[in-house]
Amino acid sequence: MKLFVQIPCLNEEGTLGLVLDTIPRQIEGVDEIEILVIDDGSKDRTVEVAREHGVKHFVRHARNMGLARSFRDGVDYALAHGADIVVNTDGDNQYKQEYIGDLVAPVVRGEADIAIADRQTAKIAHFSWFKKRMQHFGSQVVNYAAGTRLPDAASGFRAYSKNALLKLNVITQFSYCMETIIQAGNKRLRIASVPITTNPKTRESRLFNNIFQHMAKSGGAITRSYLMFKPHVVLGWLAAFFAIVGAIPFVRFFILWCMGTAGGHIQSLVFGTTMLVAALLCVALLVIADLQRTNRVLIEETLERVKNIEYGRVDDTQISGIRAALIPGLLPGGDDPNSQED
Known part of the structure; x- marks a missing residue:
C-alpha cells in the first residue's frame, strides 16, 4: 500500500x-x-x-x-x-x-x-x-x-x-x-x-x-x-412559501366579496397572482434542477470510469464495457470502424 x-x-x-x-x-x-x-x-x-x-x-x-x-x-x-x-x-x-x-x-x-x-x-x-x-x-x-x-x-x-x-x-x-x-x-x-x-x-x-x-x-x-445534491429542498420550500403567501390574498378577497365589501381590494388579487406565479416558477426550476441532477450523476459515473482506466483500477475485461458506454456506436459484439486496439 x-x-x-x-x-x-x-x-x-x-x-x-x-x-x-x-x-x-x-x-x-x-x-x-x-x-x-x-x-x-x-x-x-x-x-x-x-x-x-x-x-x-x-x-x-x-x-x-x-x-x-x-x-x-x-x-x-x-x-x-x-x-x-x-x-x-x-x-x-x-x-x-x-x-x-x-x-x-x-x-x-x-x-x-x-x-x-x-x-x-x-x-x-x-x-x-x-x-x-x-x-x-x-x-x-x-x-x-x-x-x-x-x-x-x-x-x-x-x-x-x-x-x-x-x-x-x-x-x-x-x-x-x-x-x-x-x-x-x-x-x-x-x-x-x-x-x-x-x-x-x-x-x-x-x-x-x-x-x-x-x-x-x-x-x-x-x-x-448543497444545491448540487438537494435542489428540491430549497426550491420546494420556496414554492410552498410563495404558494401560501399567494393564497392568503385570494382567501381574504373571497371573504370580503361574500361580505359585499370586496370593492377597492383588487390589489390583493394582483399581489396574490404575483406570488402564485413565483411559486409556479419555482416548480418549473425544480423540474429543471432535477433533470440537471440526473445528468450530473450520469456524468460523474462516466468520470469515475475514466479515472478507473487512467489510474489502473480496472482489468481488461471491464475496459471493453466501459468503452461501449463512452464511445458512440461501439456495441458489444459489433464492429466499429473507428475503434483501435491497444
Missing part, C-alpha cells in the same frame, strides 16, 4: 522544513510513503527547502491558483503515481505530522473512506471566542448539508482512500474542505473523525483576510455544493 503525503505551499520556506522533518517514515499497514510538495506560485525558497529535505515529487504552478486547485492537482499526481491513500496537510506547520499514522489508520483498516482530523477547536488558545463559535456553527451547517456528524468540518488535515478520490470532484475555487465533505456524505462514503492537537500558530491565514470573508466564501461553497 502506497501513501502520498501532499503539502500545498505558498511561500513556506520558513516552516516547510519543520513539517518535512516530522512526517513519519514508517506507518503500520503502509508499505511506501512518498512526499509531494505542491508549489502554488511561491516566490521564496520553498522548492529548494523541499529538495534539501529529500522531496522528489513536485507539482508547480507558475502563479497562485488557490488551495482547491492545488489539492486537485496534487491528487491527480498522486493517483497517477500509484497512491492508495493521500494525506493532505499544510506547509505552515499547523498540524502535528506525528498524527499521520493515526489519521490513516481507519482508512488502512478499511473502516473509513475518508479520515478528518478534529483539531478540537474549543481548546485552541489563539482562537477567539467568536471564531470558536463560528467554527462550531459552520461544522453544524456542513453536517446538515452532508448528513454527517463531524466536529471539525473545516480541518484540512485529512486522509483519503483511492476509492474516495475517484468518486469526488472538486469544483470550487476557494477551498475543497466543505465541498468534499458534502459530496462524500451525499455519496454515502464513510467518514471518520480523528482527535488531534495542533502546533502553535506560525502565521495568519492566506486564504482570507478576516473571519467574515472566510464565512462568506465558505457559505457560498456550502450553498453551491
